[in-house]
Amino acid sequence: MSSSVFSRTSFRELLRRFRRNRRASAALEFALVAPVFFALLFAIIETALMFFANQVLETVTQDSARMIFTGQAQQASTTQAQFATYVCSQIPALFDCNSVFIDVESSASASGVNINSCTDASGNFVSPQYSPGGAGDVVVVQLCYKWPIFVTGLGYNIANLPGSKRLLRASAAFKNEPY
Incomplete structure (x- = not known):
């Protein structure tokens, strides 16, 4: 008998035995599917956490903007640093307060408000503005x-x-109350 015939029959026999043996099939199937499953699971968790963080940022923005909306910041002559401290007091542990960009811009009319981007082309934060405006002014807090x-x-x-x-990014646009 030639060796090529022997190797073909032994390979066929080995393949036939492998198909019949089901002892490790579940482990093999899990090993094939697990990386994709866990990658998808972690991507879903990360996306959900990001959306949750964005909603928290929206809530903090609305709550902080209320201080300007009601005229409390203007009547107390609140500075940019003091307003940032107030915003930071509302931010939960989910964020690093030193890395939050706070921008407040105002105008006498809605058409005069210029909403600037938070970042430049390189992804760095630009210098924030702080202009809470007066009574009846249109303000955008970002x-x-x-x-x-x-x-x-x-x-x-x-x-x-x-x-x-x-x-x-979270923003609140409003017209200041007459205080």
């Missing part, structure tokens, strides 16, 4: 935060800033 993104593999990358970060 908070921005660079949220870190960890699950960027397998073609799922929601980062829109360099360094695997996503810009979260």
